[in-house]
Amino acid sequence: MPVVEWTSHLKTHFPVLGSGPLSLAGTTVAEVLADLERRAPGIGFYVTDELGRLRKHVNIFVDGEMVVDRKRLSDRVSETTRVLIMQALSGG
Amino acid sequence: MSGRILIGTRKGSFIAEKGSAGWKLRLAGHAGTSVNFLAADPESGGLWAALGFGHWGAKLSRSTDGGQSWADASQIKYPAGARYLAPPDPDEEQEGGPTRFSLRDATLLKLWVIAFGPGGRIYVGTIPGGLFVSEDAGDSFELNRPLWNHDSRGGDLFNGEGSGKTHWFGTPASEGEFAAGIHSIEVDPRDPERILVAISTAGVLETTDGGKSWRGRNRGMTNDYLPDPNAEWGHDAHAIQLCKSDPNHVWQQNHVGVFYSSDGASSWKKVSQPEQGVHFGFPVAVDESDGRTAWLVPGVSDQQRMAIGGGLFVARTVDGGESWQQLRKGLPQESAYDVVYRHALASSGEAVAFGSTTGNLYVSGDRGESWQAVANNLPPIYSVRFG
Numbered sequence: 406m407p408v409v410e411w412t413s414h415l416k417t418h419f420p421v422l423g424s425g426p427l428s429l430a431g432t433t434v435a436e437v438l439a440d441l442e443r444r445a446p447g448i449g450f451y452v453t454d455e456l457g458r459l460r461k462h463v464n465i466f467v468d469g470e471m472v473v474d475r476k477r478l479s480d481r482v483s484e485t486t487r488v489l490i491m492q493a494l495s496g497g
Numbered sequence: 498m499s500g501r502i503l504i505g506t507r508k509g510s511f512i513a514e515k516g517s518a519g520w521k522l523r524l525a526g527h528a529g530t531s532v533n534f535l536a537a538d539p540e541s542g543g544l545w546a547a548l549g550f551g552h553w554g555a556k557l558s559r560s561t562d563g564g565q566s567w568a569d570a571s572q573i574k575y576p577a578g579a580r581y582l583a584p585p586d587p588d589e590e591q592e593g594g595p596t597r598f599s600l601r602d603a604t605l606l607k608l609w610v611i612a613f614g615p616g617g618r619i620y621v622g623t624i625p626g627g628l629f630v631s632e633d634a635g636d637s638f639e640l641n642r643p644l645w646n647h648d649s650r651g652g653d654l655f656n657g658e659g660s661g662k663t664h665w666f667g668t669p670a671s672e673g674e675f676a677a678g679i680h681s682i683e684v685d686p687r688d689p690e691r692i693l694v695a696i697s698t699a700g701v702l703e704t705t706d707g708g709k710s711w712r713g714r715n716r717g718m719t720n721d722y723l724p725d726p727n728a729e730w731g732h733d734a735h736a737i738q739l740c741k742s743d744p745n746h747v748w749q750q751n752h753v754g755v756f757y758s759s760d761g762a763s764s765w766k767k768v769s770q771p772e773q774g775v776h777f778g779f780p781v782a783v784d785e786s787d788g789r790t791a792w793l794v795p796g797v798s799d800q801q802r803m804a805i806g807g808g809l810f811v812a813r814t815v816d817g818g819e820s821w822q823q824l825r826k827g828l829p830q831e832s833a834y835d836v837v838y839r840h841a842l843a844s845s846g847e848a849v850a851f852g853s854t855t856g857n858l859y860v861s862g863d864r865g866e867s868w869q870a871v872a873n874n875l876p877p878i879y880s881v882r883f884g
Contacts, residue, residue, distance in 0.1 A: 451553040454604040492552040
C-alpha cells in the first residue's frame with residue numbers, strides 16, 4: 406500500500422493521525438486522500454476544496470515529484486509510492 | 498455592559514475581561530491563525546471563530562468552555578452545483594456571441610461574519626456571497642438558496658444559466674479572487690424571521706419570512722462609483738447595524754459615506770459630514786437603547802484609508818446624524834494612522850471598544866467621551882465584539 410506522510414502542521418490539527426507514516430489504500434492520490442479522510446474526518450477539507458481541487462498553498466509530492474493533476478488528483482500511486490502532503494512556503 | 502471583549506486578529510483569538518484592576522487581556526486560542534470574526538452565542542454562551550488558514554482555507558471553530566479549548570465545528574461548504582456569475586478571466590475563451598459573465602463553481606473563500614438567532618440559529622456570511630444557516634446550534638449548516646438564487650445575482654444558477662447577469666460585484670476583502678461577500682447579518686430582535694444582510698458589493702437585502710425570500714433595501718443609497726448614482730444595486734455597504742431595542746433605526750457605513758434609516762432600511766438618508774471628518778470608514782456601532790446614537794471611526798477617504806491628520810478620533814452622533822462630535826480624549830493625536838476594519842468596533846451599554854490594524858485596542862466606559870488603551874501590540878485586529 407502507498408505510504409503517506411504529512412506536515413507536522415496537519416498533525417497539530419489532526420492529532421489522531423499521530424506522526425505517521427501511514428499505509429493507506431488507493432491507486433490514485435484522490436483515493437489515498439479519501440482513505441486518509443476515513444482515518445481523520447475533516448482532513449480532506451484542509452487539503453482540498455469542495456470541488457476536490459488541491460488547495461493553492463498545499464503541495465502533494467508523489468515519490469518526490471509534485472503532483473501534476475491539482476484539479477482531480479488523478480496521479481497514480483503504486484504499492485511502493487511515498488506520498489507527502491506539505492504546506493507550500495507562503496504566509497506572513 | 499458586558500465585561501468581556503472578544504477580539505479576532507490576524508494571529509489569533511484574544512479575550513479581554515474587566516476586573517477590579519481594569520481590563521486583562523489573554524491569548525485565548527488559534528495562535529498564529531487569522532481570525533476574521535469572534536463572537537459569543539448569547540443563548541448558549543458558546544464561542545465561535547471564523548478562521549482563515551492561509552494554507553488550509555477557511556474553517557469554523559467553536560469553544561464550549563469560554564475559550565479554554567477549541568475544536569473544528571461542522572464546516573461550511575458550498576454544495577455541488579452552487580455557481581455564481583463573474584467577469585471572465587482575461588485568458589478565458591468563450592464560444593460565439595458577445596463577451597458575457599462566466600459561471601463559476603463556488604468554493605468557500607472566506608468566513609466573514611457570524612450572527613445568532615433564537616432557538617439555536619446561527620448565521621454565517623461568506624465570500625463569495627453565500628449565507629449559511631444552522632437550525633441546530635451549529636451541528637450543521639446549509640446554504641440559504643433563496644438569497645443565493647436572488648434575481649440580483651442572476652437567478653437560480655443551480656438549474657440553468659439564469660439571466661446571465663449579476664449585480665453582485667467583488668470586494669477587496671476577498672482573498673485570491675475578487676468576489677462578493679456578506680459582512681453584516683442583523684437579526685431583528687422583535688421578529689427572528691426578519692433579517693437584514695449587507696453585501697460588498699451589492700447592497701442591503703431583507704427577508705421577513707426567515708430567508709425564504711429576499712428583497713433589496715437600497716432606496717436612498719447613492720453610489721459615486723457607478724454611471725447611475727441612484728442604481729438599485731452595486732452598493733458597497735461596508736457595515737450595517739440595527740438598534741437592538743428599536744430596530745427601525747439602522748445605520749450604515751458605506752464606501753461613499755454614512756447612511757441612516759429610521760424606517761427599518763425601507764429608505765436611507767445620507768448623513769455624512771465631511772467637514773467633521775464623517776465620510777469614509779469601515780465600521781459602525783449603534784447604541785443598544787437609542788437608535789439615534791451611533792459611533793464611527795473615520796478614515797480620510799477611499800484613496801487614503803487611514804486616520805485623519807495623524808490624530809485618531811471616534812465620531813459620535815446622538816441625533817440621527819444631524820450633528821457629529823469628534824471624541825479624542827485618551828486617543829493618540831500625533832503620528833497615529835490607525836485603520837479600523839468593519840467588524841472591529843462595538844458598543845454595549847455605556848461601553849464602546851475598537852481595535853485597529855496596528856494592533857491597538859481602545860475601550861471607553863462612558864459612551865466614547867474618554868478612552869483607554871487596553872493593548873498596543875496585538876496583531877492586526879479584524880474583529881471586536883462584546884459578549
